[in-house]
Amino acid sequence: MQVEDILNQPIGSKLFLLGNEAMVRGFIEAGVSVATTYPGTPSSEIGNVLHHLAKKADIYFEFSVNEMAAFQIAAAAASTGVRAVTFMKHVGLNVAADALMSSAYIGTRGGFLIISADDPSMFSSQNEQDNRYYAQFAGLPLLEPTSPAEARDMVKYGLKLSEDLELPVILRTTTRVNHVRGIVVLEEIETRPKKGYFNKNPRQFVPIPSFAFHMHPLLLQKLTSARNISETSPLNRLERASLNTDFGLIASGIAYNYVRDAIDKWGLNVDLLKLGFTYPLPLNLIEDFVSTHTNIIIVEELEPLVEKEVRALAQQNNLSSCIRGKYDNTLPRVYEYTPDIVEKILINLINPDKMDNPLFQTPEFKLPNRPPVLCPGCSHRATFYSVKRALQEKGIKDSIFPSDIGCYTLGIQPPYHAADYVLCMGSSVGTAGGFFRATNQKIISFIGDSTFYHAGITPLLNAVHNKHQFLLIILDNFTTAMTGHQPHPGSNIDGMGDEAPRISLENVVKSIGVDWIKIVDPYDLDATSSAIKEALDCQGVKVIISRRACSLLEARNKRKRGxxxxxxxxxxxxxxxxxxxxxxxxxxxxxxxxxxxxxxxxxxxxxxxxxxxxxxxxxxxx
Amino acid sequence: MNKNYLAILIAGVGGQGILKAGTLLGEAALLENKKIISTEVHGMAQRGGSVINEIKIGEVQSPLINKGEADIILSFEPAEALRVLDKASPETYLIVNTNPIIPLTVSSGLSTYPDLNLAWKIVRDIYPRLKLINARKIALEAGNSITENVVLLGVLCSVPIFPISTESMMKAIENGFPPKFRELNLKAFNLGLEKGKEGISLL
CATH class of the missing domain: 3.30.70.20 (Alpha-Beta Plaits)
Known part of the structure; x- marks a missing residue:
């Protein structure tokens, strides 16, 4: 399959698509005008595919400097009546959260879809926060797909819903949707005007206190309408057992897959309520379901959001059904679910006779760990080596290494141990100031080029103004490496694949007021370690830009050349x-x-x- | 228990072409109008870490494979085969590439690589359908060591319960590579298929 097939194959074609690719097909079929992102796993391939296809699909696509900018661009575009999408990993939505909260108050005109790619089990993230909370927190409708095909369908459903309610909609995926491949049958492409017109209405779009005062009740009204739609939405459906049963299972999002498979595999006679439109919940539908089953089991990954509402509903309506979920410790609250986990719990509760124990024992071998490592030729390794050498030569043993989010976080492993404290994107710069003010230890912070543009500039400005003292090493490999080499403001190419002005790192750093700045080639170990030693003797904020292209990208070029x-x-x-x-x-x-x-x-x-x-x-x- | 699908687990190390192998398998299944679903590991895990690709062909929602329920395990690396052994049962076809990729934790002396001769003895006692394949050797015979993943797809195709025809797999390989690499990969596939047939059908 070629990436172009996502756009070009005739309607009715079947493609074997990654969830992320399927969502791009959704954008195309829905006639989206504007799409924005900052790359982050597990959402990254959405951007990679758009980077290839946007121009041909007549979509404006950009890799924004960070999720906040991405969100703002999509929100404003949608306010003009066109359809817009912004997508990011779950922690990216934290960066955009300020805008997210207001977007619920001011609403939208054209469809505005926010895709949050959550990462239960933290395959490539610093936490497994459940972003369904953001839907409740901000007051935005929430959709949860279970497969690539359904993710595509929900992109279209969500944009339409957003227009009907004049409210942004959150599509929340998890790694097991983004990184699952399944069959998607291509559907028709809707032709829509790609340019909108902004009709001014400050009472709607400017939440100054006096206007915002009226926006909150309006939001609650919209949520009531949303609840009514949720009651009859095809995304929430009842799958009945062949015989009458006391057991009613409620499955939210991806957990449906595990419940459905367990029912089919073990022939469990239970009714199943599949919830795909999970905020606002269809309370009438759920009330009917709970009142007609004496045994309710609620299966949802991570936080018990649906469960809490169901328990509240049962209490409010004096329903006496036995409700099981996380509050009674029937199901785990951490990590992603698997068929194994869900199946065992369900069979134990519903039909314990079916449990069988395997007749063999898996032999156990002592196996070496195989953690991800810095690649051969990685310039970060060379930089870390020089840092270690410089510190050794200066006899410094207790320096602190605030690090950041990127490949270089892998420097945490031996022999470098070059990551002591990480909070979030940009934190290497901000936290350095805290360590400086609270200790007498030497501080060397590490941040990548893309992360610096994303969230490092403002804390650097803060550090200069507040007279902090540390060495910041910007590991500049010309790309957003960890997520698959997306361009950033330091690249000469943009999301559309067009030439773009390169924002010079050193000019940014200088303009902030950093006086001590050196650019080194990390492969030159002597020059790099001398620069580090010199920096350690100077006062104030020092910046070394350690510059060398990502070795993975270079290797690709070398392979092409032979x-x-x-x-x-x-x-x-x-x-x-x-x-x-x-x-x-x-x-x-x-x-x-x-x-x-x-x-x-x-x-x-x-x-x-x-x-x-x-x-x-x-x-x-x- | 009622199971209407075949579960295939591909294991190995980031960079070995596991995702590509999985995609080719999916394209071949599509050619035969078979239902297929798979799941991969991306991101952090690809920088030389352990990678698995779980695939199910048939009527099922989730591609994740239960303990003891993989019908076929295809491991691109020996230690990685041992790592996913909990997914195997005595009925599982276990195809293992014999070329170790030494993890940094071993080369730096922090841990040791398992004694494979001993391991295979123990494994074969419980999982008699174990087939060891030197895929690198076959790939070099085909013309380039980068075809190891396609060699192993060839071996996979020789497993009697594998539900996709050789013709469809070859077609998927033809479509899946640029013209100048087609011949090389088809050759690698066929060599793998031959080697597989030598042993597997007897199991």
């Missing part, structure tokens, strides 16, 4: 000091019983190891 020079070890010279293994830790270098070797298939040919070897045993291959 073969490239690699490093080999002259085993006659190698003294087996193991500095390359223990202090440098490149994944291409490994030790067998009595030899150190380089895996040629992994060697990136960066040549940095040549400079760390004290006996010059590392040499370029002939």
């Amino acid at each position: 073969s490239w020079k690699k490093v080999i070890i002259n085993t006659d010279i190698c003294s087996m000091c193991e500095i390359c293994i223990h202090d440098f830790a490149c994944p291409a270098i490994f030790k067998t019983k009595d030899l150190i070797q380089i895996d040629a298939s992994m060697c990136d040919g960066c040549g940095v190891c040549i400079n760390i070897c004290p006996v010059e045993a590392m040499v370029w291959e002939e």
Whole structure:
């Protein structure tokens, strides 16, 4: 399959699409005009696909500097009557939350869909916050898909709903929707005007206190209308058992998959209420369901949001059904669910006779961990090596390393231990000031280029003004590497694939008032460690830009050009000091019983190891 | 218990072409109008970490595979096969590429790589449908070590319960690579298929 197939294949074609790709098809079918994002796993591929297709699909798409900017652009676009989408990972919505809260008050004219990609089990995130709370918090309708096809359907449903209610709508996915591949049948593409017109109405769009005063009750009215729609929405549906049953299961979002599969697999005779439109909940539908079943089990991943409302409803209506969920510890409140977890709990409650124990025991092996690591040739490794060397040469042992969100957080692993404190995007800069004011320790902060543009500029400005003292190393690899190499304001290309002005990192840093700034090539270990040593002797805020393209991107280019020079070890010279293994830790270098070797298939040919070897045993291959 | 699908788990290390293998499988299933659903690990986990791809072909909602319920496990790396062994039962077809990728935790001396000869002895006792394949050797025979993933797809195709035809898999491979890599990958696939047939059908 080619990415273009998402746009070009005829209606009725079946494609095997990732949830993220399916949602892009949804944007296309719904005639979306404007789409914005800041990349973040598990939502990243939505942007990657749009980056390819936006122009051909006549959608304006941008990689915004951060989620707040992305949200603001989409909100304003939708206020002109066109359809707009903004998408981000769950913690990205925290960045946009200020705008999100007001957007519920001022509403929208064209459809405005906010996609929040949550990450239960934290496959690639710092927490597993349940963003369904944002729907309740802000007062916005909430949709939860269970598959790629349904995600596509809900994009269209959500945009229409948003227009009907004049309210933004949240589509909340989880990793097991974003990163599931399933079959999607292409549907018709709606043709809509791509340009809107902004009809002014400050009473609607400007929440100064006197106007906002009237907006809150209006929002509650809209939510009542939303609840009425939810009552009869096809996204909330009852799946009845063949025989009458006392057991009623309520499944919200992705948990439906596990419940449905358990019912089918074990032939459980239970009724199932599938909820896809989960805020506002269809309370009448739920009341009917609860009052006609004496045993209710509520299955939802992470937080008991639906359960809490169901329990409140039961209390209010004097329903005496037994309700099970998280409040009574029937189901876990942490991590993503699996068929295993849900199946065991359901069978235990409904039909314990069906439990069988396997007749074999899985043998257990002591296996080495395989955590993600910095790639061979990664410029961050070279920078960390120089930091370690500089600190050693200066005899500093207790320096603090505030770090940030990106590949370089992997520097936390041995031998670098180069991440001591991380809160969120941009926190390496802000927290450095806290450590400076509260300790006498030396502080070296690490932030990537994309993260610096995203959330590092304002705290740097704060640090200069408030006379903080630390060294900030901006690890500039020209891209948003961790999420799959998306452009950012320092790139010369934009979301549409067009040429774009490059915002110079050093100019930004200088304009903020940082006087001490050095740009180094991290592969030049001597220059880098000298710069670090010099910075440690200076007062105030110092910035080193450690600049070198991401080795993964470079490797792609090298592969296109053919073969490239690699490093080999002259085993006659190698003294087996193991500095390359223990202090440098490149994944291409490994030790067998009595030899150190380089895996040629992994060697990136960066040549940095040549400079760390004290006996010059590392040499370029002939 | 009523199970209307076949569960395939592909395990390995980020960068081995596991996602690509899974996509090719999906495209082949589509060609035969079969229902298929899969789930992958992206992001952090791809930087040389453990990667799994869970696939179900048939009538089912979730692609996640229960403990002991994988019908076929295809592991691109030996230690990763041992890591996902809890998904296998004695009926499971266990196809394992014998080329280790040594994790940094081992090369830096923090932990040790398992003794594979001993491991296979223990595994074969419980899971007799174990098939060890030197995919790198076959890939080199085909012309390039990067075709290891397609070699293993060939081996997968030789498993008797595998529900997708060789023709559809070949078609998916033809469609899935740019013209200049087509021949290479078809050759890798066919070599894998042959090697697989040598052993697997006897199990």
